[in-house]
Amino acid sequence: MASSPTDPLTLEVVDLIGSVVARYHEEYDRAAAAHSLTGAQARVLALLSLEPLPMRRIARTLKCEPSNVTGIIDRLEARGLVERRPDPTDRRVKVAAATATGTRTARQLRDSLGFAREPLAELSRAERTTLRDLLHRMVGEQA
Amino acid sequence: MASSPTDPLTLEVVDLIGSVVARYHEEYDRAAAAHSLTGAQARVLALLSLEPLPMRRIARTLKCEPSNVTGIIDRLEARGLVERRPDPTDRRVKVAAATATGTRTARQLRDSLGFAREPLAELSRAERTTLRDLLHRMVGEQA
DNA sequence: CCGCGATATTTCATGTTGTCAAATACTTGG
DNA sequence: CCAAGTATTTGACAACATGAAATATCGCGG
Numbered sequence: 001m002a003s004s005p006t007d008p009l010t011l012e013v014v015d016l017i018g019s020v021v022a023r024y025h026e027e028y029d030r031a032a033a034a035h036s037l038t039g040a041q042a043r044v045l046a047l048l049s050l051e052p053l054p055m056r057r058i059a060r061t062l063k064c065e066p067s068n069v070t071g072i073i074d075r076l077e078a079r080g081l082v083e084r085r086p087d088p089t090d091r092r093v094k095v096a097a098a099t100a101t102g103t104r105t106a107r108q109l110r111d112s113l114g115f116a117r118e119p120l121a122e123l124s125r126a127e128r129t130t131l132r133d134l135l136h137r138m139v140g141e142q143a
Numbered sequence: 144m145a146s147s148p149t150d151p152l153t154l155e156v157v158d159l160i161g162s163v164v165a166r167y168h169e170e171y172d173r174a175a176a177a178h179s180l181t182g183a184q185a186r187v188l189a190l191l192s193l194e195p196l197p198m199r200r201i202a203r204t205l206k207c208e209p210s211n212v213t214g215i216i217d218r219l220e221a222r223g224l225v226e227r228r229p230d231p232t233d234r235r236v237k238v239a240a241a242t243a244t245g246t247r248t249a250r251q252l253r254d255s256l257g258f259a260r261e262p263l264a265e266l267s268r269a270e271r272t273t274l275r276d277l278l279h280r281m282v283g284e285q286a
Numbered sequence: 287c288c289g290c291g292a293t294a295t296t297t298c299a300t301g302t303t304g305t306c307a308a309a310t311a312c313t314t315g316g
Numbered sequence: 317c318c319a320a321g322t323a324t325t326t327g328a329c330a331a332c333a334t335g336a337a338a339t340a341t342c343g344c345g346g
Binding site for chain 3: 197198199209210212213230233234235236237
Binding site: 018063131134 | 152153155156157159160161162163164166167168169206256265266268270271272273274275277278279280281282
């Protein structure tokens with residue numbers, strides 16, 4: 001190990017990551033609230049706007065119980081943003097898919113988020129590249 | 144603004160930050176669960192281990208309603224990790240303070256977190272310094 | 287000094303998210 | 317075909333979050 005857990009520099013970086021995490025959530029929830037969505041609903045809608053997914057896969061991606069996903073999809077479906085489809089190859093599974101309205105909402109959400117997180121604009125292109133590489137190695141190593 | 148919201152490099156960094164956020168939560172909740180604490184409880188306990196705070200200040204730091212803090216402190220107090228003290232200068236306010244046990248728990252929590260987040264060790268000292276500076280500018284600009 | 291508006295905390299009602307256990311429906315391999 | 321396994325839902329419950337209303341206290345203007 002390159003440094004002890006209590007190494008001051010490491011602790012400082014860990015704290016900074018904590019700040020970034022807090023900030024990220026704040027903005028994510030605010031953007032979601034602008035569409036009367038909760039953070040969890042927005043996350044699932046964003047997922048489904050990429051591709052339809054069976055309930056189980058959503059749960060695995062979110063690292064939560066499938067029974068939890070039922071409720072979230074229920075609420076999204078009640079608002080017409082998502083629909084449940086049968087899986088032709090396995091009648092047990094239900095595939096959740098974003099509706100046209102849902103896809104549109106997801107795109108607006110993503111745009112407003114990308115825009116809100118633009119403090120990255122304070123960094124130069126070269127700096128953003130460096131940041132990308134460092135973060136990539138971090139998440140790469142821990143995955 | 145230095146780049147459009149849909150700039151590919153910016154979007155990639157934003158996605159990476161999303162990964163870091165997810166990973167951070169996962170580890171934070173796991174470390175908290177090791178002490179039978181929820182994420183919110185662990186966060187408040189960590190706060191109070193630095194210095195005692197009035198309920199209102201806790202709410203402001205957590206960006207939530209004061210009525211929410213009441214419940215979290217209730218649960219921490221029931222387990223002897225925190226205590227409510229009167230404020231000598233204003234009898235309306237109650238100051239929440241970590242007990243000796245609470246302080247010890249908070250320290251263990253912090254150590255295990257620092258250790259768990261040691262994928263930072265994959266980065267050299269110079270790289271961690273660069274990362275610190277970049278993150279610092281990010282959160283500095285947006286604060 | 288008195289009273290009135292502001293502030294700190296709590297309580298209550300309600301909604302969302304999360305867990306776990308059990309029920310139901312379906313698939314698959316022996 | 318049947319038993320074991322899988323996908324989803326349901327129900328009970330806890331934590332977290334908000335907002336409105338109640339209570340206690342503060343501080344200031346008159």
